[in-house]
Amino acid sequence: MTDKKVLTKDNSPTFHSSEYDETYHSTSGALEEANKKYSDVVGIEKYDSVSVLDLCFGLGYNTAAALDKFTGSRMTVVGLESYQGIVDEIINLCDSGEYPFQCEYAMEHVAREGRYSDKTVSVELKMGDARETIKELKDSSFDVVFHDPFSPQKCPELWTEEFFKEVYRVMKKGGKLATYSCARVVRDNLKAAGFEVTDTKPVGRRAPGTMGVKK
Numbered sequence: 001m002t003d004k005k006v007l008t009k010d011n012s013p014t015f016h017s018s019e020y021d022e023t024y025h026s027t028s029g030a031l032e033e034a035n036k037k038y039s040d041v042v043g044i045e046k047y048d049s050v051s052v053l054d055l056c057f058g059l060g061y062n063t064a065a066a067l068d069k070f071t072g073s074r075m076t077v078v079g080l081e082s083y084q085g086i087v088d089e090i091i092n093l094c095d096s097g098e099y100p101f102q103c104e105y106a107m108e109h110v111a112r113e114g115r116y117s118d119k120t121v122s123v124e125l126k127m128g129d130a131r132e133t134i135k136e137l138k139d140s141s142f143d144v145v146f147h148d149p150f151s152p153q154k155c156p157e158l159w160t161e162e163f164f165k166e167v168y169r170v171m172k173k174g175g176k177l178a179t180y181s182c183a184r185v186v187r188d189n190l191k192a193a194g195f196e197v198t199d200t201k202p203v204g205r206r207a208p209g210t211m212g213v214k215k
């Protein structure tokens with residue numbers, strides 16, 4: 001793994017990707033981003049039972065933030081990720097005591113075994129190109145989607161109308177997608193795929209993120 005560890009401004013670690021020349025999280029705060037741009041936007045604590053699709057699982061922060069906040073009876077998560085090197089860093093961060101979430105036992109288990117389950121939570125990680133692995137998922141399966149690829153400039157293939165149509169297919173009616181970008185092209189592609197699009201609260205910078213709802 002040639003990616004370098006970086007400490008973000010809220011003291012949570014992330015990595016800088018040598019392949020994409022971008023950090024995996026905003027340097028203004030990785031923990032803050034996972035909480036405020038993803039689990040808070042969809043209101044994870046309001047669900048009693050929820051199914052989550054974590055697109056671009058990486059260090060698993062978006063799933064971990066949701067697990068830490070969840071007080072309901074059942075949460076199921078499917079994570080899609082293509083790069084094992086970053087998943088292995090979950091193990092290193094947990095072992096060094098730097099993983100910034102309480103659910104580190106579950107997350108280290110996911111990183112080692114590809115899955116974790118207990119009486120409340122189940123998490124399954126599917127490795128491979130998300131454009132392919134998403135095709136294995138059934139229609140209308142998810143209440144919530146965390147959409148967190150590298151930027152549209154660096155990773156355009158995960159921000160296309162075609163990919164958003166697949167995401168739309170696997171979401172339940174009324175399901176919520178959260179993403180950090182508010183770029184025009186992203187919103188146009190979400191709308192073309194059928195989503196209703198709104199601003200989310202800005203975090204760490206002035207631009208808002210985006211929520212897409214399946215009508």
Ligand SMILES: C[S@@+](CC[C@H](N)C(=O)[O-])C[C@H]1O[C@@H](n2cnc3c(N)ncnc32)[C@H](O)[C@@H]1O
Nearest residue numbers: 056057058059060061081082083129130149150
């Ligand atoms: C911005 S990072 C995601 C950060 C992550 N949510 C976290 O909490 O660490 C983008 C992630 O997308 C992954 N990725 C890039 N292309 C992909 C693809 N085609 N399919 C699945 N994952 C991909 C990268 O390996 C990286 O882990």
